[in-house]
Amino acid sequence: MYKNALKGGIRTAKQAWKLKNELGKLQLDLAKANSDFEQHLCEAGRYIQSCYLPATTTQKPLLLLKTPGDNKSSSSSKHDCNIVANHYLRTPVVNPLVQLPPKRAADKTTINTHFRAESGHLNALISSKQFVKVQKQFYRDYSCVSLGAPLKSSDAPLLGDLCSQYRAILAHTSADVVSGQDIHHPGCNYQQTRRAHQQQSQPLSKEQEQLEQERKMAQKAKFERLPTNVVPKHYELLLQPNLQEFTFKGKTIVQVNVKEPTTQITLNALDIVIDAVELHYECSKLKPEKIVYSAENETATLEFDQEIPAETQGVLHMSFTGELNDKMKGFYRSKYFGPNGEERYAGVTQFEATDARRCFPCWDEPAIKATFDITLVVPKDRVALSNMPVVKEDSLPDDLRRVRFDRTPIMSTYLVAVVVGEYDYVEGKSDDGVLVRVFTPVGKREQGTFALEVATKVLPYYKDYFNIAYPLPKMDLIAISDFSAGAMENWGLVTYRETFVLVDPKNTSLMRKQSIALTVGHEIAHQWFGNLVTMEWWTHLWLNEGYASFVEFLCVHHLFPEYDIWTQFVTDMYTRALELDSLKNSHPIEVPVGHPSEIDEIFDEISYNKGASVIRMLHDYIGEDDFRKGMNLYLTRHQYGNTCTEDLWAALQEASSKNVGEVMTSWTQHKGFPVVSVESEQTSKNQRLLRLKQCKFTADGSPADENCLWVVPISVSTSKNPTGIAKTFLLDKPSMEVTLENVDEGDWIKINPGTVGYYRTRYSNKMLEQLMPAVEKMELPPLDRLGLIDDMFAMVQAGHANTAEVLELVDSYRNETNYTVWTAITNSLTNLHILISHTDLMDDFHRFGRNLYEPVAYRLGWEPRDGENHLDTLLRSLVLTRLVSFRSNEIIGEAKNRFRSHVSGTNPLPADLRTTCYKAVLQDGDEQIFEEMLNLYRATDLHEEQDRISRALGCCGDVKLLRRVIDFAMSGEVRAQDAVFVIVAVAINPKGRDMAWEFFKENNKQLLERYQGGFLLSRLIKYLIENFASEEKAKEVEEFFQVNQIPGCERTVSQAVETIRLNAAWLQRDRAQLALFLRDDE
């Protein structure tokens, strides 16, 4: 089976493309349709007027809105249009049975004035995807800066998301809001309108109450996927964005197959207005009697007055209009600045998961694949890109240009993409002949070079790995200025946040460069895994994301072996998945989802990090060769099709002859993971008996809320061969005994060598005592040293072990040389730092830290050595930053000197050491330093550098200055998307903790107003309060929020209060022994 599959494999891109065209050739009778289409395109000489008469005028307007003030750019006729159109506005109804009046594509003035009402927009974004890439970068950046506490990994998703939401808000408030005008957005959906009402503290009218009731009922209604009676095979799609008016118009001609007789065609459409529809088949031309929109289901149903017979091959013509929104989803506008600093906008798409429907009416489900012929009408001087290469360009009147792209392979709607804007690019060719281009902001072409190099090498690597060529003739990567995710894998046109693709050699840190390599590797992996073979439904999203998150490491390991990236996988992905997954509110990898709001929620660290971790465990279990064979089998068997999790298990099972399905089901269908407790007994001279038990691990040490049993692939190593595997077996029962041969009395035994198994290990004291010398002498490999310490800290937090014990263990890591092991230690110690900040042990803890970190700092020094190892560069900034925190006078003194040379320009700091030095000067800095840092902030236009400086400000040691940091964050000078991180940096600094909480108490109304939705505020509240550690504070916080209720924050408050009590318990439990240990250390 496997060999056949290999033979069937496609070897070159050209071959693949040819074959695809053969396969995808549809018997389209579109000649006539095309000529209509051409006709339509030719009419595209001018932009659409921004008002449309409603399709039905039977409903009376419910809200007569104030006409916005005239604007220099709007003509009087347009002004009149506004008045006319406004008469047709009303609060959209949600009941799917009620016909909605069409929405009007508003002109810019109208749009602008609605943003206040639309500040509920934040709420809409809240339900948007959680973007793990952004979270990851944030987490990395942050853990370098924080004084006491890094953000917990479980919080990173929320902050990452918050970041993008906040960005959108700022875009409104800074540029678009016309103050003093308050008017309802005609495009505003019901929920937004409702929120706006609530925000204005107006009671809901009776009608609104009824609508609210209907909405709730509709929510309860079971979500249904699109009917399957009519399916699309091919779309012709024309889009014409208006980059001044922020509107677009479009036309689509869809070849459909009507399978059963019907009078209705239901497809997805949201926030667009379908202006005209005609169904052509045989000799008939049918117009629907009406179009019924359902906002709740995000559909439009075309209702015809006669039945369309079964087996009809029809052609559905639709024209539509929409707003080029600023929500970073669907077809949206992205702001950038022209050469003279003037604001300009690009038109960009982001469709995953369910937002193609915001751009054009379509069957917007991943399993409903079709081919696409895409055409763009754009201003002459703009770059126009889509999934495929351009096949034809024509000039149109009014300085417009029509660009037609080649036909795509059969693909899902969420992967369709277009970009229209001003960009420069660099280009190259992969070894196998694929054209690769990286598009950058104008004038920053050279910043695309690194990504280009990675992409051109990655494509042939994956071609070899999967044994299937990249299926398209080109691959574009593009940096988008307003982009909510980290990156998006649109087939042939991958879009990126600027900081995830651009490398400025002088100012980009190595850490970020490494992230960029991983991100490019991840998105290109999706071109096969996700794009060529797609999950059948979003329940199986983890197949895409978990797999790509695993393969990005394979690929970076291949391209940059010096990164030692697989070791970093453990601190980057694995331990963070464990941390989140030990919480009661975790969820299984595979989770049934229906409605788009549920789909958005699962783009989280469970899908990405846990998904990648269990795939890594499986990879180890079946071995590299069989894994590769299985992957090839899977991709070849399902190419251009859709799959569910079981299809992957089947292919891997076939390739490996191991019972993959049975093992993996327990990992994908249960939430959480087991802790394996192990004891050993020497039964004869060289025989050791292991007794193993598994039960669910919980973060707080409480009994598990459910009884789960995992099939755990266990491997064991011993001191006889630390890098080899002594035995492997499956633990598929609550407990079992295993005998190890060739183990002497004094030998150590390590469970889970390589930290590959997705579980925690709890050793008996005796076994642990035997392991510690092996750590000290570094006999244990790095991943084992790392796994051991990470498991120990988890046990301490859960109350299964004492803090002093784990610090003793940490002490054996003094000679440690590995960067990733140090990262794991640092993460754990910074958690402990929070606790200690509540005691008088801080000086002792600082001394402990200095003793621990100094040897490695002396070894590394400040200056990179020639040909230095990549990881030593990362380790240097980690260790020096820690020593600044631990008050090493020597390090702080040197950092200050280096900062001076940097500012004076005599010796600029390398990007990797800037955080360390900024922190050193700020920690003891006065007002003058603070001002100096602000000047540095103002002098740079590099986003990465602004982030670095503003977050470092939270390290100030002076409460008055910390208060100024908060004022700076609130001033509007810091972009709102970043400001929240600045406030958090202050709140997690023990010196700023009380002040930040007082600031919040005094300003909670203002903050509520500024942040609008509950989500943003709830994150802030979390960091403001969860680092307290006394019953008294727990009560104070509880009482405050009883009096000052903040809608949507209730759960956060109770979780954070619970954390305060956990901290208090931890401190009470371990304080005395901790004091003894730390003072003994003196």
Ligand SMILES: [Zn+2]
């Ligand atoms: Zn992905």
